[in-house]
Amino acid sequence: xxxxxxxxxxxxxxxxxxxxxxxxxxxxxxxxxxxxxxxxxxxxxxxxxxxxxxxxxxxxxxxxxxxxxxxxxxxxxxxxxxxxxxxxxxxxxxxxxxxxxxxxxxxxxxxxxxxxxxxxxxxxxxxxxxxxxxxxxxxxxxxxxxxxxxxxxxxxxxxxxxxxxxxxxxxxxxxxxxxxxxxxxxxxxxxxxxxxxxxxxxxxxxxxxxxxxxxxxxxxxxxxxxxxxxxxxxxxxxxxxxxxxxxxxxxxxxxxxxxxxxxxxxxxxxxxxxxxxxxxxxxxxxxxxxxxxxxxxxx
Amino acid sequence: xxxxxxxxxxxxxxxxxxxxxxxxxxxxxxxxxxxxxxxxxxxxxxxxxxxxxxxxxxxxxxxxxxxxxxxxxxxxxxxxxxxxxxxxxxxxxxxxxxxxxxxxxxxxxxxxxxxxxxxxxxxxxxxxxxxxxxxxxxxxxxxxxxxxxxxxxxxxxxxxxxxxxxxxxxxxxxxxxxxxxxxxxxxxxxxxxxxxxxxxxxxxxxxxxxxxxxxxxxxxxxxxxxxxxxxxxxxxxxxxxxxxxxxxxxxxxxxxx
Numbered sequence: 001x002x003x004x005x006x007x008x009x010x011x012x013x014x015x016x017x018x019x020x021x022x023x024x025x026x027x028x029x030x031x032x033x034x035x036x037x038x039x040x041x042x043x044x045x046x047x048x049x050x051x052x053x054x055x056x057x058x059x060x061x062x063x064x065x066x067x068x069x070x071x072x073x074x075x076x077x078x079x080x081x082x083x084x085x086x087x088x089x090x091x092x093x094x095x096x097x098x099x100x101x102x103x104x105x106x107x108x109x110x111x112x113x114x115x116x117x118x119x120x121x122x123x124x125x126x127x128x129x130x131x132x133x134x135x136x137x138x139x140x141x142x143x144x145x146x147x148x149x150x151x152x153x154x155x156x157x158x159x160x161x162x163x164x165x166x167x168x169x170x171x172x173x174x175x176x177x178x179x180x181x182x183x184x185x186x187x188x189x190x191x192x193x194x195x196x197x198x199x200x201x202x203x204x205x206x207x208x209x210x211x212x213x214x215x216x217x218x219x220x221x222x223x224x225x226x227x228x229x230x231x232x233x234x235x236x237x238x239x240x241x242x243x244x245x246x247x248x249x250x251x252x253x254x255x256x257x258x259x260x261x262x263x264x265x266x267x268x269x270x271x272x273x274x275x276x277x278x279x280x281x282x283x284x285x286x287x288x289x290x291x292x293x294x295x296x297x298x299x
Numbered sequence: 300x301x302x303x304x305x306x307x308x309x310x311x312x313x314x315x316x317x318x319x320x321x322x323x324x325x326x327x328x329x330x331x332x333x334x335x336x337x338x339x340x341x342x343x344x345x346x347x348x349x350x351x352x353x354x355x356x357x358x359x360x361x362x363x364x365x366x367x368x369x370x371x372x373x374x375x376x377x378x379x380x381x382x383x384x385x386x387x388x389x390x391x392x393x394x395x396x397x398x399x400x401x402x403x404x405x406x407x408x409x410x411x412x413x414x415x416x417x418x419x420x421x422x423x424x425x426x427x428x429x430x431x432x433x434x435x436x437x438x439x440x441x442x443x444x445x446x447x448x449x450x451x452x453x454x455x456x457x458x459x460x461x462x463x464x465x466x467x468x469x470x471x472x473x474x475x476x477x478x479x480x481x482x483x484x485x486x487x488x489x490x491x492x493x494x495x496x497x498x499x500x501x502x503x504x505x506x507x508x509x510x511x512x513x514x515x516x517x518x519x520x521x522x523x524x525x526x527x528x529x530x531x532x533x534x535x536x537x538x539x540x541x542x543x544x545x546x547x548x549x550x551x552x553x554x555x556x
Contacts, residue, residue, distance in 0.1 A: 025354055026370035051384055052354070052432055054370075073416070073430020077330055077368015078553075086427040098416075100435035101353055102388035109385055121393060122439040125465040125477035127416075128431060151478060181355030181375060182383045238372050245367075297362075299372035 002172040003225045007275060010196050010224040011037040014162055017067075019047040021108075021160035021188045024054020024235060026077055027243045029166040029178075029185075031056040033231035033275045034198060039063040040269060049158055050074075051104040051184040055235055055251065058082040061094060062261050063269070069094055070158065072101040079248055083255040097139060098128055103155055105184050110157035111191025117141070119152035129153070163192035165217060166232045168240055170199035171207070174222025177214040180238030180298065186216050194223040200240045202227040228275055230288055241291040242299045247282060306536045308489035310544055311508055312447055313339055314536040315487045316401070319445045324398035325349045325391065327437050332447045333401035334364050334374070338548050339540060351391060353433035355382040365553030388433055392440045395480070400437025400444040406459045407448050409502045409522045411466025411483030411495060413438060414459035421461070431463050438464030443484040450488035455520035467500035474500070491516045492533055496525050506533040 011034060014020060024030030035056045038046070045067045048057050053074030060066050062084030075081045088094035099107070100122050110118035123129040123140075132139045141154045165185055170176040176197045178185055189195045195217055202225070208215060234244035234251065254264035272278045279288065293299050306314075309332065316336030320326055322345040328337045338361075341348045349358055352369050357380035366373045375381070391397055405428055406414040415434055419425030438444050444466075448454050466483045467474045474482050486493040486502060490511045493502045503525035507516050509532050517523065545552070 026368050028370035028372070052370075071430070073432050075368070075429040077366075077370060079367050081428060089427045090425060098430055100431040100439075101384055101433040102393060102436040102440075105384035105388060109389075121478065122436045124439060124479055125462070125468050125474065126435055126439075127462040128435060179381075180372065181352070181378075181381045183354040184384050186383060187385055236370070236372055238375070243367065243371070293372075297372075297376060299376075 003174050003222060004172050004202070004227060005224050007033055007037050007226050007228055010226050011041055011043070013224060014038070014043060016043050017045045018161040019049065021163040021192055022048060022050045022054060022056045023163070023165040023185050023188070024050060024056040025052045025183045026054055026074060027079070027235045027248060028054070029237055030054040030232050030235035031164045031166050031198060032059070032233060032235060033228055034164050034196070035060050036269045036275070036278065038065055039265065049104065049160055050188070051101045053082055053085055055082070055248070058084045058255070061085050061088050062255060063265060067095060068097065070097045070099070070104070072099045072104045076248070076252065080252050083252070084261060087258070098131065099123070100128065104158070105187060107155050107158040108184055108187035108191040110155065111159045112187045115157060117154040117156055119154055124153055158191055160188070160192040162194050162196055163189045164196045164198065165189050166237065167197055167199050167217070168237060169201045169203055170197045170225055171203055171205050171219070172225060173205065173219035174217070174225045175208045175215050175219045176217040176222070178216045182216060189217050189221060195221045196224045196226065197222050198226045198228055198231050200229055200231070200237055230279055231275060233279070233282065236299060239293050239295070239298045241288070241293050244291055304536065304538050304541060306541050308510065310536055310541055311510065311533070312487055312489050313544060314540050315492055315533055316445060316447055317343065319485050319487070320345050320348055320399060323347045325351065325396055326399040326401050327351045327353060327387070327392060327397045327433065327441060329402045329434060329437070330369055331403045333403060335544060335549055336447070337401060338364060339543060342543055342548070343540065351387050351397070353384060353387050355384060355387055357382065363551065364549050365551040388436045392436055395440065395442070397437070397441045398443070400441030402434055402437055402444060402446050402464065404446055404448050406454055406456050407446055407486060408456050408459045408466070409524065410468060410470050410500055411446065411486060411502065412459050412462045412468065413446060413464040413466060414461045416461045416463045418460055434464045438466070439479055442481045444481065446483055446486045448486065448488055450490040450516070450519055452519055452521050455488070455522065457522040467495065470500040471498070490519070493524060501525055503527065504530060506531045508533045509535050
């Protein structure tokens with residue numbers, strides 16, 4: 001059954017207040033077109049989770065769409081901190097539940113396996129744990145291993161309402177391939193109640209069935225398929241296009257102040273009708289073709 | 300006459316860091332200087348070193364390391380496996396197979412506790428930084444950790460603002476009592492190499508770099524480390540190490556100033 005739809009329709013399926021897991025990591029495979037459409041539709045009070053915050057989370061936080069951020073931290077790497085997230089934390093306008101990369105991955109894993117909790121060695125002794133113990137109701141617990149008597153820290157599963165995954169290749173049903181490292185995406189998608197797949201290329205079922213080893217997300221978990229080229233721009237999609245250094249620099253510069261960020265939103269998000277207009281605004285095909293990945297290098 | 304080899308502080312740090320990695324080990328690498336140090340080790344004394352990137356990359360051989368971050372596909376190039384957090388930080392690190400967690404930081408204290416979360420007063424004015432990422436996981440689960448940090452008083456603090464990644468906590472057996480294996484083995488700055496006292500777990504000077512004096516080292520840190528009676532000078536980089544860094548590992552000098 002074809003689940004192919006428009007970005008607007010897929011985004012409209014996400015109600016205010018939903019828990020949305022995003023596939024981005026720093027500046028790679030970020031759900032940018034999705035985030036921009038969420039902002040255009042004015043969907044608010046989201047809970048966003050991901051192992052490492054990407055620019056997809058940062059733009060949503062900057063636009064005031066996020067009430068709660070569950071992550072293991074994150075930055076853009078050498079191009080700087082996520083300014084909108086940092087500012088919101090510094091000003092106390094964003095609720096954060098902070099973990100580490102593995103503790104978020106384990107929470108998704110527990111969610112994907114239908115487990116009630118998962119033991120972990122990380123976080124012990126840290127101030128990250130202290131903060132998680134201070135919230136009401138506490139986000140963590142502990143128990144004695146019934147076999148060895150050893151004390152273990154326990155985390156709750158994460159079960160997002162919807163996971164939004166940027167992929168390279170998918171078919172109309174939603175069978176999706178992720179090329180390159182997958183970070184938290186597989187566990188994240190499998191922990192979620194449903195998945196929105198946003199794909200660079202839409203292929204036939206024949207193509208998927210020829211190489212089923214590559215399928216990371218099976219169709220039966222997927223509610224919507226959106227076929228949208230350059231939908232992770234300005235982040236990278238391995239083997240399809242490189243991250244857009246110039247545009248990320250512009251975003252970084254703009255997001256340093258609330259005013260600058262507002263101007264960025266007005267120009268690139270609220271000032272365009274849809275993703276196609278956005279692509280024109282950032283320089284159209286001429287600019288985008290300069291980002292296309294080398295087939296051997298993957299970037 | 301011997302030819303003086305010229306090198307800068309970062310190259311000295313990278314070489315000192317590389318020296319901590321043994322051939323055949325598995326190293327989980329954080330962004331920044333640890334990347335350069337790990338690739339340097341692999342190209343010199345540790346060809347069988349396995350380099351892991353937390354997001355799911357095994358044994359990459361990038362053409363350039365001057366990258367934007369771990370999410371930059373340049374640093375994944377020629378990997379042998381593309382996988383996931385659950386695999387890298389779970390079935391390798393959490394299972395106990397990572398020999399060295401190689402981390403950079405914002406602030407480290409005398410017991411090797413590392414802060415990458417914020418500086419300042421959490422109830423008043425503070426500045427937010429990256430948070431943990433895989434740093435806490437490496438510091439909690441690796442057999443040992445190596446920390447690289449700039450030698451500045453505010454970066455080497457008596458107590459950190461926030462323990463993102465545990466070292467020896469309050470010292471003594473506190474870390475072990477939290478069920479944590481390993482712990483920090485070395486802290487490498489651009490002026491000195493530190494280890495930890497086996498009993499108190501306080502930071503102990505092991506060598507000072509040829510570019511400085513003991514007085515400078517001590518007056519530029521927020522606490523007094525244990526000073527051994529015999530204090531060697533850190534072995535300087537060889538001409539070949541400097542050449543590798545400049546010409547092959549980081550030709551764009553993106554880390555090395």
